[in-house]
Amino acid sequence: MSVTSTTSQPNYHILSVLVQNRSGVLARVAGLFARRGYNIFSLAVAPTEDEALSRITVVVDVESTPLEQIVKQLFKLIEVVKISELDPRRSVERELLLATVRATCDDRGQVVELANIFEGKILAVGVDAITVSLDGHPDKLDDFEELLRGYGIVELQRTGRVALPKLDREARLRAVKGKVV
Amino acid sequence: MTGAQALIKALEMEGTEVMFGLPGGCILPAYDPLLDSSIRHILVRHEQGAGHMAEGYAHVTGRPGVAMVTSGPAATNMVTPLCDAYMDSIPMVCITGQVPTSAIGTDAFQECDTVGITRSVTKHNELVMSAQDLPLAIRQAFHIATTGRPGPTLIDIPKDVLQNSMEWHWPTDAEVIDSLPGYRPTMKGHPRMIKEAAKLILESERPILYVGGGVLKARAAEALVELAELTNIHVVTTLMARGAFPDSHPLCLGMPGMHGNATAITAMQQSDLLVALGARFDDRITGKVSSFAQQAKIIHVDIDPAEQGKVRRPDVPIVGDCRLVIEEIVKAIRELLATGSTQADTAVWKSRISGWREQFPLSYEPSEPGEALKPQFCLEALRDSAPPDTILVSGVGQHQMWSSQYWRFDQPYTWVNSGGLGTMGFSVPAAIGAKVGRPDATVWAIDGDGCFQMTAQELVTASTERIPVKVAILNNSYLGMVRQWQEMFYEERYSEVYLSPDTPDFVKWAEAMGCVGIRVDSPEEVQPAIDKANSIDDRPVVVDFRVAASEKVFPMVPAGFGNDDLLLPPSQMARKEFLR
Numbered sequence: 001m002s003v004t005s006t007t008s009q010p011n012y013h014i015l016s017v018l019v020q021n022r023s024g025v026l027a028r029v030a031g032l033f034a035r036r037g038y039n040i041f042s043l044a045v046a047p048t049e050d051e052a053l054s055r056i057t058v059v060v061d062v063e064s065t066p067l068e069q070i071v072k073q074l075f076k077l078i079e080v081v082k083i084s085e086l087d088p089r090r091s092v093e094r095e096l097l098l099a100t101v102r103a104t105c106d107d108r109g110q111v112v113e114l115a116n117i118f119e120g121k122i123l124a125v126g127v128d129a130i131t132v133s134l135d136g137h138p139d140k141l142d143d144f145e146e147l148l149r150g151y152g153i154v155e156l157q158r159t160g161r162v163a164l165p166k167l168d169r170e171a172r173l174r175a176v177k178g179k180v181v
Numbered sequence: 182m183t184g185a186q187a188l189i190k191a192l193e194m195e196g197t198e199v200m201f202g203l204p205g206g207c208i209l210p211a212y213d214p215l216l217d218s219s220i221r222h223i224l225v226r227h228e229q230g231a232g233h234m235a236e237g238y239a240h241v242t243g244r245p246g247v248a249m250v251t252s253g254p255a256a257t258n259m260v261t262p263l264c265d266a267y268m269d270s271i272p273m274v275c276i277t278g279q280v281p282t283s284a285i286g287t288d289a290f291q292e293c294d295t296v297g298i299t300r301s302v303t304k305h306n307e308l309v310m311s312a313q314d315l316p317l318a319i320r321q322a323f324h325i326a327t328t329g330r331p332g333p334t335l336i337d338i339p340k341d342v343l344q345n346s347m348e349w350h351w352p353t354d355a356e357v358i359d360s361l362p363g364y365r366p367t368m369k370g371h372p373r374m375i376k377e378a379a380k381l382i383l384e385s386e387r388p389i390l391y392v393g394g395g396v397l398k399a400r401a402a403e404a405l406v407e408l409a410e411l412t413n414i415h416v417v418t419t420l421m422a423r424g425a426f427p428d429s430h431p432l433c434l435g436m437p438g439m440h441g442n443a444t445a446i447t448a449m450q451q452s453d454l455l456v457a458l459g460a461r462f463d464d465r466i467t468g469k470v471s472s473f474a475q476q477a478k479i480i481h482v483d484i485d486p487a488e489q490g491k492v493r494r495p496d497v498p499i500v501g502d503c504r505l506v507i508e509e510i511v512k513a514i515r516e517l518l519a520t521g522s523t524q525a526d527t528a529v530w531k532s533r534i535s536g537w538r539e540q541f542p543l544s545y546e547p548s549e550p551g552e553a554l555k556p557q558f559c560l561e562a563l564r565d566s567a568p569p570d571t572i573l574v575s576g577v578g579q580h581q582m583w584s585s586q587y588w589r590f591d592q593p594y595t596w597v598n599s600g601g602l603g604t605m606g607f608s609v610p611a612a613i614g615a616k617v618g619r620p621d622a623t624v625w626a627i628d629g630d631g632c633f634q635m636t637a638q639e640l641v642t643a644s645t646e647r648i649p650v651k652v653a654i655l656n657n658s659y660l661g662m663v664r665q666w667q668e669m670f671y672e673e674r675y676s677e678v679y680l681s682p683d684t685p686d687f688v689k690w691a692e693a694m695g696c697v698g699i700r701v702d703s704p705e706e707v708q709p710a711i712d713k714a715n716s717i718d719d720r721p722v723v724v725d726f727r728v729a730a731s732e733k734v735f736p737m738v739p740a741g742f743g744n745d746d747l748l749l750p751p752s753q754m755a756r757k758e759f760l761r
Contacts, residue, residue, distance in 0.1 A: 019363070024300075027297065028300060031300050031301055069487065072486050073487050075363075075486070076487055078304075078305045
């Protein structure tokens with residue numbers, strides 16, 4: 001069984017959008033997507049190391065609209081400071097999944113085993129349900145979710161992906177020497 | 182100093198001479214220091230009027246139009262002008278009042294989410310939550326409205342922010358720029374792209390300069406003439422660019438697009454190189470995109486990177502200010518010519534163009550004695566009697582297309598209209614704003630009877646503020662353009678397009694608003710009425726031209742069709758095959 005699957009031609013693209021941390025900026029970005037008819041798969045917002053800035057990681061459907069138009073329209077927003085396009089093949093992506101699954105005494109062990117195989121965590125155990133968490137590549141989360149479905153998912157919440165560019169080999173070597181630039 | 186005093190002082194510091202507005206509850210504090218200000222305030226009768234006046238003012242002066250209104254319904258009345266200005270890239274700054282900060286979100290009296298509502302129709306907007314932040318917010322609003330691709334900005338100010346005290350500080354240019362780290366418009370074109378463009382222009386055998394409103398926004402009309410004359414390339418001017426290149430110039434082909442003239446449309450269609458300058462390949466220009474100018478390579482000069490490739494992928498994209506880029510292209514062409522390059526032979530192309538111009542002039546059937554007036558005839562008479570430098574302002578519909586077709590625009594900034602949004606009712610308030618900006622020039626508004634009834638109340642503003650605009654209503658008792666579509670595409674099934682021929686009485690209405698009203702029914706009355714209107718300079722004039730209802734605008738490219746499928750006036754249809 002393969003826990004991660006990679007497609008050679010992803011139909012999505014990840015944009016890492018650095019914005020000024022001001023009220024209404026998320027509404028502006030979301031409004032732009034709605035107004036121009038761009039589809040998004042997920043969107044995650046959080047502050048960055050610089051308190052004046054926030055990072056919006058948005059996974060966009062590049063089948064419906066050319067990525068170039070999306071990026072250019074986003075950049076017209078005054079509060080958008082920087083946009084990095086992250087090619088899924090050259091970036092690290094992570095997402096968090098929380099799920100409460102039906103699990104009576106009989107199949108509790110199977111769910112725990114499944115969580116262990118995926119290196120997930122057991123967060124809470126009840127009489128007939130169990131809450132698990134898993135963080136990792138979204139594809140891995142997809143597989144985990146699929147397998148949990150067989151037991152009956154009571155509630156499920158995923159965060160949407162966040163991503164950063166992969167360090168190239170040179171940068172990794174510098175990092176090893178303790179000189180990250 | 183209070184926030185309100187800071188607001189007015191900031192507007193003065195930004196060079197505001199005139200603002201258009203109407204006070205109300207939440208904006209009240211700002212109207213008090215206005216009494217002691219050098220700024221002239223023009224009190225409108227409806228907030229939409231204030232917005233369109235600010236647009237008209239900006240159109241003719243190039244300076245940002247400023248409008249100030251209160252919260253809630255006043256702000257929602259401003260949405261149409263903001264959207265209009267956004268679509269046509271008009272620099273405009275709008276100040277709205279808002280309920281006090283403590284009341285925001287409680288559905289207070291006259292509260293609405295102004296910033297939320299106007300977010301998608303402004304280049305930028307902001308709710309200012311502290312009096313101390315007002316000067317920077319105003320500076321940012323003017324900076325954003327007037328630089329890069331111009332557009333409207335809105336500053337929403339809660340009542341208590343206007344009342345609170347603050348310490349005056351006028352931010353420096355550097356502070357303004359530093360406060361907007363994500364806003365750095367590209368002004369200079371990429372040198373390699375400019376060289377490539379110059380080369381392509383010289384190599385092309387069938388080139389056309391496709392000129393849009395961006396050329397006017399960039400004050401690039403002079404540079405454009407230089408480029409056209411240096412290369413001897415014909416120019417088409419879109420609806421937003423009328424006047425950017427003189428209609429009297431031998432290289433000017435006039436307006437292309439849905440109601441453009443046959444030569445301009447066909448020259449674009451048949452060209453091998455379109456040099457798009459501040460134009461955005463609007464659907465009204467391209468017709469069906471897949472059949473638009475199929476053999477043409479595209480050089481696209483635009484200050485807005487998002488316009489590059491939005492509709493048609495350019496071969497040479499150049500992001501930058503039109504004036505700077507055109508000047509650089511001219512320089513690059515001169516260098517190429519000086520180093521031995523020669524321009525391709527365009528003689529065959531030139532003769533094809535002059536053939537089309539001879540065969541397919543704009544034309545209409547003059548009315549027979551006893552028949553109703555033709556609107557085109559009225560426009561020709563208005564045009565021929567207009568003092569030099571007259572500014573023409575139009576509403577939206579048939580009269581707008583005839584105005585653009587039959588007027589001769591020889592100066593930039595003498596044509597004001599609502600292009601992108603197509604806002605009926607635009608012309609009366611926009612003409613007032615234009616006249617305020619250019620009091621020395623004659624301002625004629627050409628309006629339809631449908632349009633006029635949407636915003637005519639602003640003529641009360643014009644009368645009381647002594648702004649002597651002139652309005653020509655081409656009155657056909659119909660929503661004429663809709664009628665034309667129903668006739669042509671809905672089998673003459675006329676649905677809800679007939680307006681009453683006698684109600685309102687436009688002459689009485691004009692007089693009630695303090696204007697001179699003149700009614701014209703027959704061809705003999707046309708010239709005396711125009712002469713009389715032109716001689717009046719102390720109050721607005723309204724001339725009600727009763728024109729033929731069945732007159733249609735030709736040529737026409739039906740919506741959804743390609744430009745090769747254009748419909749010519751009936752008298753020219755038989756020789757359409759020569760259009761190739």
